[in-house]
Amino acid sequence: MKTIAKSRINEVLDILAKESKVLVPMKVNGVSKYTPWGSEGRIALEEVNTLLPPKDTLFPQTEKMYSYKMANQEITELNIHDDSAPQIIFGVRPCDMQSIKCMDDVFLTKSFVDDFYKNKREKLTTICIGCSRVAPTCFCDSMGVDPGRHEAADVQMYDLGNSYGIEAQTEAGQALLNKLQGLIQEQAGELTAVSCTLKVDTSGISDKLAKMFEHPIWKEVSRKCIGCGTCTYLCPTCYCFDMEIKNNGNEGYRFRCWDSCMFSEYSRMAGGHNPRPSKNERIRNRFLHKLEFFNERYGKNLCVGCGRCLSKCPVNVDITLFIDKIKEVAVDEPV
Amino acid sequence: MDVIEEQKWEPKILAFCCNWCSYSGADLAGLNRMKYPENIRILRVPCSARVNPQYILRAFQKGADGVLVAGCHPGDCHYSTGNYYTRRRFLIMKRLLEYSGIDPRRFQARWVSGAEAEKFRTTVTKLCEDIKAIGPNRKLRGLK
Amino acid sequence: MSDTTVKMRDIAKDLLDKGTVDYIIGWEKGRFSNQSPPAFITSAAHVGRLIWDEYCLAGTAKYLLDDKFPTGKIGIFARGCDARAINRLIQDGQINRENIYIVGICCSGMKDPATGNTAEKCQYCTHPNPIVNDILLGDPVPETNKPERFKAIEELERLSPDEKYEYWSKQFEKCIRCYACRNVCPACNCRECFVDQYRVGWQGKQNNEDENRLFGLTRVYHIADRCIECGECARACPMGLPLMELNRKLIKDINKLFGPYEASMDTETTPPLAKYNLEDIEEFM
């Protein structure tokens, strides 16, 4: 197996950073997130997962779309904003890799292609590191993700103790490995399979939930939700966005920004009508979107089992407990 | 802001003036042909207590380099007590702005009566000079 | 199982059995041992879910807003901070004291789930014993004024404007604007938050340091004289912003300028920014 010594990872990143931006899990200012290599902060590969998901790389929290200039009634300028540039994301965990796959489905398929996403995605090379240990909140294998590897990554790495096993899975990945020739050794390495300690049974849950839209369980589940956006903003797959304008006199720009279905303002229409008026409907929409609606539309769960919402929800609204609960409910029970 | 723009720079100062005293004071200054800096943009409010502290933040964000809140002298409020509340609010707000890193010279509150045209002029002139000395505000600008 | 847990369940059972309350808000165990999220117990059969341990961090009072006009009474377990939060909501005209039954719990502090040390919100708690209750559990914990809680603020005050700005920039840069701080805050009880008044346009939706700062400063000013120092905002913040350093700055100034004041120790005292004194300090002459 091809390997790279862990002690030489900085050299690897230096080489890669010569030609493109390299995003590395780093702890900056107390927050672990994918940060451009070379910026201030401490590399945090030992953490199983970063606090902030990598979705920002492809789908920034605030993304300028186009800018305009007006003169009286006239539009004098309309320029599309494209800041996509070659990027390498290093050290993505398999769960987050799966989340990129989910976002690919959303932004690149089903009749329209989102150019802002596509431009960034095409220029992104992914280097996945398989997990050699799991956090108590990890449950990716219950969501069909192998914690050890992800087939969609351009380069797959394995933790072998003192070194990383490394293999290219795509042409782009091979091109990248070619640049690292001098650092790669051939060495026998033993892969240790890991599995999550937290398990949930998701078999048949999508079909079951399809029959539970009016079930009283939603009231119970949503009760302690405080309606903040922590779960949606830390979620690697939550992709809902809003589009707004920043206008200054005769010019301005239109941007899109993350939005959360947990907010009351999210679904309110111009006339004041809100189809999801309380947290009851909003929690229902989020969980059903994760486990049913997305399945119906794209054939996979929109939850990748990264566990971020489990540990960061201020009141521990826990999707795994919810799944357990759904398992116990008899659907035909009188409502 | 590049060097050339910096040289051309003139401060933008927003003055919230209460309708009953400070606005009249500014008006009187005008009637008396007193000259005061054209950098001041006056925004008339019914009472200094109408000035929501967020307006100050918003003004800085939208491009003001300095903000003045002017109202009747305590005891002279047209609504009897409005400016007593103003006083409390902006005592706190002033300190909060300072705490968050805004130069304290950029925000001022002053009592200016309808007869104090001269005080209005000296206040805004001084404010303008101060701001010119410390340069353009780059904080809270939403430029990043 | 702690002694208090047993008593808690007994009381809850009694209240539900007798029909004194329709349901009771307390805490239960979450998935992990370091999680004790809020729980809603609607029948005596479920009182076994209730728990009192060192991870009962989340506030219970804010949930009273979900049921402002209850059909029967709402039972609520309240620590010192929750009791003040209840006062806050009553004083702000959000809820009716008659609609709630308060089971006070004297609280000796909770642990931070991540580190196992005393939680920050509890470290600086000045009123661990519920100041308002219908029945009290446990022995009162000694109370101190904890002037050291202003130490961090004093240190910040000593910095130059640019250093201060830099410090807060670093903090607000992290903010993801999930509004968890607002949603857990018992003083943030406006029917519609300024953030959601999108037609007025108080707050831009883009996430950048300055919009985040505008949100943070506006929120802290909105709750200036009503903050009960429960520390929930800083606890709930997933990004670890030291939000109490903003709240305490205002509390410190209010105390210094307008005399000693602690929010929501009762429901009658008018908050300092809603009143005035002819003799107030004059800086605007």
Place this chain on the structure above:
Amino acid sequence: MSQCKCENPLVPSVVTVFKIVEETPDIKTFHISTKDGKKPFTPMPGQLGMFSLLHVGEGMFSVTAQGENHLEFAIKKCGMLTDALHEIKPGQMMGVRGPYGNGFPIELCKGKDMLFIGGGIGLAPVRSLIKYCFENRDDFGKIDIIYGARSMNDLCFKEDLFENWPKERDTNVHVTVDTGDENCPCHIGFVPAFLEEINPDPTGKIVVLCGPPIMIKFCLESLTKMGFSDEQVITTLEMRMKCGIGKCGRCNIGSKYVCLDGPVFTMAELKLLPNEF
């Protein structure tokens, strides 16, 4: 002027509003075409366009009619964007993108008698199909149009209602207003009651229903009573839409996105969706 040539679906193309018709005090119809006098896109009846006043915002509206070289949008004043739209004057440039949504199922309607029921601004989307029917008159049977508004003042497309459409072959236009005095030239009463008075025969008929939710609700009850099946009734939904291309996630009803899979649904399809709209 730099105008974008690429086809980014989220970026509008620039158009000019060359004519504004004041239909009622709060409804105006905007006629738009590109700078070189072309139609920005060719929608099917019932499809939507994202209309944007660049410095105010974007909103999704149904295309109410199209000509050789222009599109028409009828817009009611009810929010931040629409308030601003009502202030603009001809000559204003704005952005438009589209077409979005599925449009009316023309194939299903072909060869059938048509019954159009509209209330208030609800006539706007329906009008595109009515116009299509008249342009392809031989493809459709008898046409009935029932339209209601609050008062005479609130009737939109008056010229169509009273001049153009009644002249068409095999066509009846029934207009009602909620309130009016004895001089009122049309029927007085609510749409559902008027519908029952007219009592159309369900055989071989397709109903296109659009209006305020309360009207839809009672019209549906009446239609069911008269023997119409859910497959015969078509309606269009209103939802908060932002991106228009099925990405932003807010117009979902269950796994369907109104901007892609709607806004036109038959009642039979709607009944399969979760009740959340």
